Amino acid sequence: MKNIFSQIAAIAATSAAFSVAVATANNPAQAIELxxxxxxxxxxxxxxxxxYDETTAPTIISEAGPGAxxxxxxxxxxxxxxxxxxxGTYNTVTGGVSESDFFKFNFDTSxxxxxxPFDIAGGKAVIGEYFLQGTVGDSLFLRQYIGQDKPDITLDQNSGSIQVSKVPEPASMLGLLAFAALGLGSSVKKKQASC
Structure with missing residues (x-):
């Protein structure tokens, strides 16, 4: 029995150290992803x-237009x-720079x-590009740009509802994987012992 607790402690300690090392290497600026x-x-x-960097971000993040x-x-x-x-897939902001002329984004970090106002995705007036725009809590529209001097096509809409969820941190995921591996190893040992 002592042996299994020693194994659990060793795996947990190794997992924790590895998780901290990975998290530090991958997130030196304390970026939070949602x-x-x-x-x-x-x-x-x-x-x-x-x-965004959670150590420097204010309570309200408001972004608009192209550029930094x-x-x-x-x-x-x-x-x-x-x-x-x-x-279609769009990288509206990459490396802290917006590529969209029409970009609008407001987020409460607390x-x-x-x-x-919300407008993401296309934004370069390229025929065929898609974008999601409107007002969160009022109405949001998925539209497609079909050309200058032509009205955009509205493909779908809703009452302005959009959900946000936090992405699990790497350390949490590695810890879960370590305990799953421990459970699998324990099951294999029990199976071998019963044979």
Whole structure:
């Protein structure tokens, strides 16, 4: 019995040390990553993620337009049709720079909720590009740009609902994997002992 507790302690300690090393190497600026998803009334959807440095970000993050962002480090989104086929993927913000002329983003870091004017994805007026725009809590529209002097096509919309969830930290995931491996190893040993 002592042997198994020693093994658990050794695995937990190794896991914790490895997790801290990986987290420190991958997140020196204390970046936090969040996922978001949007579901339209007609079955279209959007899934994506964004990140910012939680040690320097204010309570309210507001970003707009092209160029260097104030606090967002990244933001990407993919759009899916009702059959869950990919329509397009866009990196609206990469390395702290927005590529969209129409970008609008407002986020409350204390409640981890999006709010207000919202416009992500396309933004370069390229025929065929998709974008999600509107006002969070009022109405959000998935649209496709079809050309200058032509109205955008509205593919779907909803009442402005969009969900945000925190991405699990690498240290947490590695810890879970370590305990899963321990459980698997224990099961194999028990099976071998019973044979």
């Amino acid at each position: 996922n978001f998803n949007w579901q339209g009334d007609a079955g279209y959807s959007a899934i994506g993620s964004f990140s 962002t104030n606090f967002l480090q990244s933001l990407n989104v993919s759009f899916l049709n009702p059959s869950k086929n990919l329509l 409640t981890q909720t999006l709010f207000g």
